[in-house]
Amino acid sequence: MSSVELLKAFKNFDMSKFQYKTVIMRNVCDTLAEYALRMDECQVDIKKVKEQHNNYKQALSSLGLRVLLMETDEKLPDCVFVEDVVVVVGNKAIITNPGHPTRRGETIEMRKTLEKISGLEIAEMKELDANATLDGGDVMFTGSELFIGVSSRTNKQGVEVMRKYFDDVTVHAIEVSGQLHLKSCMTMSSPNTIFASECNEATQKITQEVKSKATSKYNFVHVKGDMKKANVIYLEDKEGKSVLIHPKLENEILEQLKADTKIMVDTSELGKVDGCLTCCSVFLTI
Numbered sequence: 001m002s003s004v005e006l007l008k009a010f011k012n013f014d015m016s017k018f019q020y021k022t023v024i025m026r027n028v029c030d031t032l033a034e035y036a037l038r039m040d041e042c043q044v045d046i047k048k049v050k051e052q053h054n055n056y057k058q059a060l061s062s063l064g065l066r067v068l069l070m071e072t073d074e075k076l077p078d079c080v081f082v083e084d085v086v087v088v089v090g091n092k093a094i095i096t097n098p099g100h101p102t103r104r105g106e107t108i109e110m111r112k113t114l115e116k117i118s119g120l121e122i123a124e125m126k127e128l129d130a131n132a133t134l135d136g137g138d139v140m141f142t143g144s145e146l147f148i149g150v151s152s153r154t155n156k157q158g159v160e161v162m163r164k165y166f167d168d169v170t171v172h173a174i175e176v177s178g179q180l181h182l183k184s185c186m187t188m189s190s191p192n193t194i195f196a197s198e199c200n201e202a203t204q205k206i207t208q209e210v211k212s213k214a215t216s217k218y219n220f221v222h223v224k225g226d227m228k229k230a231n232v233i234y235l236e237d238k239e240g241k242s243v244l245i246h247p248k249l250e251n252e253i254l255e256q257l258k259a260d261t262k263i264m265v266d267t268s269e270l271g272k273v274d275g276c277l278t279c280c281s282v283f284l285t286i
């Protein structure tokens with residue numbers, strides 16, 4: 001093994017990919033209730049959304065994370081969903097070109113926020129390929145590889161830009177249909193466990209494709225019912241203890257998800273406009 005390969009292997013072995021120091025969030029705007037994008041017609045209780053979002057912020061602050069809170073912008077009804085506008089792996093960030101045109105303005109403030117983080121390399125997807133589109137909700141990082149949903153928001157060019165930019169990580173494209181994003185139905189619940197919904201044929205097909213393309217070995221935990229149940233956040237605190245932030249789940253499912261601390265955070269009201277738990281935060285290890 002060359003000394004460069006040795007260094008890479010050591011870096012991958014030594015550093016926890018989930019021991020975050022910083023989290024980026026953005027406050028909810030009032031226009032979300034009427035104008036946020038959604039797949040199904042619905043009435044949104046904005047007071048409840050804000051209450052749930054505040055609980056979310058408090059849960060993350062209580063873990064000792066530095067919370068970088070972006071001000072809201074009433075002209076951008078979906079701006080609370082910060083996950084879609086940037087993808088960060090290690091000290092490299094790429095500002096995405098969101099798949100829906102009404103969301104592209106969200107990247108401007110995100111850039112300003114990222115620039116405050118020292119040691120972060122920042123790229124812009126549209127500068128690398130003007131035709132590439134991608135929502136961060138389609139990107140699942142396992143610690144060693146990236147699974148990227150090709151969906152109504154993320155195209156193949158978007159995946160190719162990610163492959164080139166994150167050149168030391170294996171990237172797999174996964175066909176996504178019947179739902180908004182890849183992570184609408186699966187997330188990491190520990191560094192080697194994929195928590196996946198098996199609520200319908202579309203989600204089962206996604207799981208099969210992930211299984212067949214994975215280069216690392218994963219355990220799978222499956223959940224039925226609302227597919228958003230499979231959207232959880234795994235992280236490690238300062239002492240290296242594992243933390244799982246999860247929506248309301250049945251006890252028998254929760255028991256299968258291993259973590260030192262489990263925190264329930266309810267984002268059901270945001271769910272009406274297709275938001276999940278992961279979509280309101282971006283985590284960084286720096």
Ligand code: CIR
Pocket residue numbers: 036037038078081083084100103136137138181273274275276278279
């Ligand atoms: C949208 O349709 O873009 C928003 N209403 C919901 C985005 C949710 N994002 C995510 O789960 N990553």
